[in-house]
Amino acid sequence: MGYWEVKCRFCGVGFNIGRSRRPTEPRYKGWLNTADMIGVPQGIRKNCVKGKCWVIIRREGPCLPDNVQLKDMISTQDIDDNDDPADSDYMLDQDDQEDEYEELEFISDDEMISDGEYGDAEESEEIMGDGVKTDADRRESQNTNGIPHQPKSINDNVPHSPSNHSTQAWTFGWCRSTPKFQVMIDQTIDDRKTWLPAQKFYKAKTPLYYDRMHEIEHTTESADCSTVTAYNGNLIEFEEMRDCNVFQGMVRRQPNWAPESDDIDYESASRYVFTGLCGHMSSTDLRFFPHLRPIRYGQDSVFCNEYVWDPNDNYAMPFHPWCFDIYARLSRRCNGVVDVNGLMDWHYFVDGPRYGEPTYRADGNVDEDDRPYSWGHHEHVRGCGSDFWLHPKGTEYLAANPLFVPKLPALLQMATETKPDFDPRGSPFAESKDDGLQTDDFSRLPWELKMEILSHLSSKNIANLRLASRTFRHLPNTLWKHLLMKEMPWLWEVWCDDEPYFWAAVAFGNIAQSYIDNERDLARYDEQSAEIDRINRIIEEAYVRENPAFVGRWKKASAEALGERPVLSQDWRSKASPVSGKLPSSKTNWYSLYTLITRHWKDLKGLRNRARIWTDIERMMGMIAESRERGLISPLGGDPTF
Structure with missing residues (x-):
């Protein structure tokens, strides 16, 4: 078996995701999908943009031959300024054509929201304020006072990271040659003088550059x-990708295991337990099992797979903690x-053993009514x-945290009314002089019947109805709460006050730092x-005969000093x-919230990811319910031996 990365059982997205930082950002905000803090991404040479892409050498000495200086790499290669991939007359040479991967590109966010997604806010009023930043506002001021830290093993003497960065430091549980923890906390911002033009650097035809990439x-x-x-990194912020590399597993509870103090109530009542967390998923063909922190039920490592080769094996089902929260x-x-038992029974005995393979009908075609769960993921997931x-x-939104969406709290705050005269049942629209001229047939209908009609319409149809009939010019604010729950059920801030799943709310960087x-x-x-x-041995040899009391006092004092x-x-x-x-019903302008969400949809990558995961898990729960009806998994609410 070759290299193969395990994916999340819920959403189908991998755990090894990288981010290429902007050169003005601290170093810890950039890493590759291999969990290396730095490196040259594959396929990058022919996709670089002239004057916008830069190479930064982090350790000059080991990277270059003894007789080659950093300043000589460009000047001695006889490279003309026009010899650049961004120029129209530039021709790829043989080395450039050896790129293994072609450039892949999916539809943009703008194209995506126009295809049945949010963003069409034609009926929206001018509600947008200055409190929400858009993608164009994502430039951070430079701080040249960063303290450089080289990443070290958990067994090394690693300096403690500043407390204000410990929750943001990316932590990986497996790195290439050793299954040890590394915490990437290098806050250095590279001086602009160290930036090298990427195209010229890659044209310098020195194989050692790639041997030491x-x-x-x-x-x-x-x-x-x-x-x-x-x-x-120009398309997704570091804060939006919080814990995108973190995964957790779920395994069968062994008969001799006793409950632990941090068990969740539904975990204690099930036949399965949660493992600790890890920040990087190793390939299934490697012998290194991911190391987990904290160590739960004595397991500091575990083998994970989204497929079940043998239902009797106790492989862990891998997932993002945020996916389990949903x-x-x-x-x-x-x-x-x-329903933990139903989920895991379905995974172990029904869908997992299919290895993602479909069921075929007698005519040789795929049975569309009996497809494996993994076949139903979004096209972006299947393409990546x-x-x-x-x-x-x-596809950047696939790596965005669906629980902690940086720009969402500002929108929620903007939709919260502070005026004392706010009426939660009143109309969110301003009155006009034509409001009393209700002469169409709809004006004769009872109010209850009007609301019944509206309950069956989409937001776009309601907007058209308001334009066609003065009767529906003013509608109650609560109608948009109904629309939010109907069209955006994943926006649980509208209807749900559940506590978040603990392992999704805690930052893995803090856990790993405690162990380090x-x-x-x-x-x-x-x-x-x-x-x-x-x-103590020297003191004892010198004084044990002449003054044994002194030796006793010395040992006691030294033990107290040691602590x-x-x-x-x-x-x-x-x-x-x-x-x-x-959100408080008595203080929320639901119409304002609806229009803010739709207007800023392309900037809310985490919310977009939440909607996708919600749809996937709804489909999963339907398959679990069907399996339960067929008697393939244990009944809901009970815990029989299955």
């Missing part, structure tokens, strides 16, 4: 530069409980899910303990990020 970083200021190994909300909404995750332009700090403290403690033991053995900090448990709660 993990010491070279490609950055770009252009949204047109594309690669298959990282998303363009599943839990949907399950409570549909079943009244979080190769042996490793591809990153074509237009503990390893560092233990190493120091053991070193000091060994030194104290050495000194207790360091224990693992649990502070990360109290640092779970809060999420937006349920």
